Amino acid sequence: MAILVNHDDEAREYGYMHGTEKAVGDTAEKGCYVVSMKNDFKEIFA
Numbered sequence: 001m002a003i004l005v006n007h008d009d010e011a012r013e014y015g016y017m018h019g020t021e022k023a024v025g026d027t028a029e030k031g032c033y034v035v036s037m038k039n040d041f042k043e044i045f046a
Helices: 019-030 039-043
Strands: 003-006 033-038
Touching: 003 019, 003 039, 019 033, 033 039
Parallel strands: 003 033
Antiparallel strands: none
8 A cells, every 4th residue: 555645734734735746646646545634634643
């Protein structure tokens, strides 16, 4: 299993998404999991 953590939540941490759009898109296309800090934070850290 491969997981890419998408650091897309500037409210909780420093936002460093600039330039990562291709990696996020490629990861999803290859069937790997993309975890969003913004949308999945409560599940990750529950």
